[in-house]
Amino acid sequence: xxxxxxxxxxxxxxxxxxxxxxxxxxxxxxxxxxxxxxxxxxxxxxxxxxxxxxxxxxxxxxxxxxxxxxxxxxxxxxxxxxxxxxxxxxxxxxxxxxxxxxxxxxxxxxxxxxxxxxxxxxxxxxxxxxxxxxxxxxxxxxxxxxxxxxxxxxxxxxxxxxxxxxxxxxxxxxxxxxxxxxxxxxxxxxxxxxxxxxxxxxxxxxxxxxxxxxxxxxxxxxxxxxxxxxxxxxxxxxxxxxxxxxxxxxxxxxxxxxxxxxxxxxx
Amino acid sequence: xxxxxxxxxxxxxxxxxxxxxxxxxxxxxxxxxxxxxxxxxxxxxxxxxxxxxxxxxxxxxxxxxxxxxxxxxxxxxxxxxxxxxxxxxxxxxxxxxxxxxxxxxxxxxxxxxxxxxxxxxxxxxxxxxxxxxxxxxxxxxxxxxxxxxxxxxxxxxxxxxxxxxxxxxxxxxxxxxxxxxxxxxxxxxxxxxxxxxxxxxxxxxxxxxxxxxxxxxxxxxxxxxxxxx
Amino acid sequence: xxxxxxxxxxxxxxxxxxxxxxxxxxxxxxxxxxxxxxxxxxxxxxxxxxxxxxxxxxxxxxxxxxxxxxxxxxxxxxxxxxxxxxxxxxxxxxxxxxxxxxxxxxxxxxxxxxxxxxxxxxxxxxxxxxxxxxxxxxxxxxxxxxxxxxxxxxxxxxxxxxxxxxxxxxxxxxxxxxxxxxxxxxxxxxxxxxxxxxxxxxxxxxxxxxxxxxxxxxxxxxxxxxxxx
Numbered sequence: 274x275x276x277x278x279x280x281x282x283x284x285x286x287x288x289x290x291x292x293x294x295x296x297x298x299x300x301x302x303x304x305x306x307x308x309x310x311x312x313x314x315x316x317x318x319x320x321x322x323x324x325x326x327x328x329x330x331x332x333x334x335x336x337x338x339x340x341x342x343x344x345x346x347x348x349x350x351x352x353x354x355x356x357x358x359x360x361x362x363x364x365x366x367x368x369x370x371x372x373x374x375x376x377x378x379x380x381x382x383x384x385x386x387x388x389x390x391x392x393x394x395x396x397x398x399x400x401x402x403x404x405x406x407x408x409x410x411x412x413x414x415x416x417x418x419x420x421x422x423x424x425x426x427x428x429x430x431x432x433x434x435x436x437x438x439x440x441x442x443x444x445x446x447x448x449x450x451x452x453x454x455x456x457x458x459x460x461x462x463x464x465x466x467x468x469x470x471x472x473x474x475x476x477x478x479x480x481x482x483x484x485x486x487x488x489x490x491x492x493x494x495x496x497x498x499x500x501x502x503x504x505x506x507x508x509x510x511x512x513x514x515x516x517x518x519x520x521x522x523x524x525x526x527x528x529x530x531x532x533x534x535x536x537x538x539x540x
Numbered sequence: 541x542x543x544x545x546x547x548x549x550x551x552x553x554x555x556x557x558x559x560x561x562x563x564x565x566x567x568x569x570x571x572x573x574x575x576x577x578x579x580x581x582x583x584x585x586x587x588x589x590x591x592x593x594x595x596x597x598x599x600x601x602x603x604x605x606x607x608x609x610x611x612x613x614x615x616x617x618x619x620x621x622x623x624x625x626x627x628x629x630x631x632x633x634x635x636x637x638x639x640x641x642x643x644x645x646x647x648x649x650x651x652x653x654x655x656x657x658x659x660x661x662x663x664x665x666x667x668x669x670x671x672x673x674x675x676x677x678x679x680x681x682x683x684x685x686x687x688x689x690x691x692x693x694x695x696x697x698x699x700x701x702x703x704x705x706x707x708x709x710x711x712x713x714x715x716x717x718x719x720x721x722x723x724x725x726x727x728x729x730x731x732x733x734x735x736x737x738x739x740x741x742x743x744x745x746x747x748x749x750x751x752x753x754x755x756x757x758x759x760x761x762x763x764x765x766x767x768x769x
Numbered sequence: 770x771x772x773x774x775x776x777x778x779x780x781x782x783x784x785x786x787x788x789x790x791x792x793x794x795x796x797x798x799x800x801x802x803x804x805x806x807x808x809x810x811x812x813x814x815x816x817x818x819x820x821x822x823x824x825x826x827x828x829x830x831x832x833x834x835x836x837x838x839x840x841x842x843x844x845x846x847x848x849x850x851x852x853x854x855x856x857x858x859x860x861x862x863x864x865x866x867x868x869x870x871x872x873x874x875x876x877x878x879x880x881x882x883x884x885x886x887x888x889x890x891x892x893x894x895x896x897x898x899x900x901x902x903x904x905x906x907x908x909x910x911x912x913x914x915x916x917x918x919x920x921x922x923x924x925x926x927x928x929x930x931x932x933x934x935x936x937x938x939x940x941x942x943x944x945x946x947x948x949x950x951x952x953x954x955x956x957x958x959x960x961x962x963x964x965x966x967x968x969x970x971x972x973x974x975x976x977x978x979x980x981x982x983x984x985x986x987x988x989x990x991x992x993x994x995x996x997x998x
Contacts, residue, residue, distance in 0.1 A: 306878065306879065306903070306904050307902070308903060309902070310903060310904070378971035383971055385971075386968070386970050389963075389968060390901075392962075394902065396962075396964045397885050397886050397889065397901060397902075400888075400953070400954065400955060400959070402881075403954045403955070404885055407945045407946055407947075408863070410943055410946070414857040414859070414860050414946060415863075415866050416811045416855065417811050419581070420811035421637055421810075424638045430644045431647045431684075433647040433651075433655070433715075434716070437652050438656050438716060438724075439724075441652040441656040442653075442660055442730070444653070445653055445673065572862065573862055573865055574844070575843060575844030576844035576858040579844070579845045580858050613801075614801060614804060615800070615801035615802060615803070615806075616808040616809075627808060629805045630805060633801065636806050636809075636822050637809060
């Protein structure tokens, strides 16, 4: 700590008024926007061009500030303490002769960068103030008070080509063609149809009946139809037997197949 | 100038204003003031209102007259609105106040299908369209096609309820580059064009007119009627 | 003609427009049109937007220059805002408009400084703002500036983490009466003093991507573009 800094500190605490002012500075630490802001404020006490600032002196001022804040038990945000540690390191670098074997930036380089940061922050503050002092819209310059409505006439042009039209029609027709596939059943008598018919006819009990008699009238002449109906009726007969509703018999090979409904108590 | 709420913000203007307290600004300057006020105001201003805002000794009415003359024949004019004044777009330039945006949109699937059905089956009722499409046809779809002038109402059908029919218009033919609706390609051509690439079962190839509809569904006679030579 | 969907809607204008297809209106008339459009709009307009609304063959850019000259020294002026144009009242007449002033929100020091840093360093990342101010930037500060439409997101920087950048908007230029970002006060001096460099702290070896100077996101062309000599 140099003598000048000590004396300055002593001076700072000389009068009650000054002391209050200094306390206010410290207590108002929240008013500073971070260590850089505080450093910039402190640098003003040097009253020199920021480019000619004594970074060493500034570091001492900052460290003294932090020290005072501690004695007053003021909570300092971590970044203030980080800055303090860094400035203490910088101070040692600046005070000690450079170690030729040590790598890294010299104290002067570090100090120059800090001075640069302060100068840059100061410049931005000035520019911000200049910007805000310009003739601003809505304060000094005004836009049209009654802007006219620009109505947007939106014209939508619908396009469709002949190809689109044909494709749409083809899609519809193709969909028709591919409805759930159903076979051409003109001459097909299904087992389900035969079953329905036979269930309705056989009832319970009764005599032996040729299953051919269950074939519906329209299905006897056309050979194609007769074949289909015969097969379906036979298959349906087997189903009825399987369900326990009928008994089948055939006296001889190729003899008529006879069906007799089963009695209820036979089940 | 107690009407100035923030004199400390613009000290120079303040002093200028004060120095002009006993000497009104030149008329040209007053005209500038009126111009700025009329431009920025959210509503028309009376000369009284303007004069209240202007430095002492100004004559807003005179300045307005000057300004009005200056804007004669310009793109905007100083116009009188009752007892007040405003700047308005010159009447002949009103067309600039509308922005035309044109947007090209593809016709919706519902619309193009409906149009296709009408084209192939005209005159065609809504029920028939719905039967072929398998879904109901919205009012908006029909309206859009009518608005586009691609379809119009045809004669009513002589069936119960006498439903309206739709037919395509000459505008439709024009748009799609057809001379008559008969130029619409049939299913055979559609298939050859690869549009019906799924092969339907044999014996199930209905042509456009071959779907078991009644006679009135046959486009040919009516088309003759509508677009005939 | 078949491509015109609704020629019958505005037959007069249409034919006017067509008749002028090969003959643009006289320049004085074009000036009137630009005048009407700029007066009517509260927001700046690009010459492109104006030309789109003008008859075929017009040169909005030339007409704007004429109009600008005409309004020099008047109560309202034609001002350039980036790539757009607007009419604004002359700054010296602001005192007349006290009634139009709306209560402007008092900006925090952090917001004002952040805005200045973005304006002078754009495109600028949050880390760069924090580096310059020496404190972290709160989310709210950035949000407020975006809400005021003074800054917006720029391109991401091609550095690790691909941080977003911020740039100022045309609204910023309009508000602060700047024609282009190049007109920021003292920009040249700051650059010459090296205060706009991205100077890394000593001991940090700037890698190729350290300060966004890589090819795919070279800020230099942008700045050249915006602030160029």
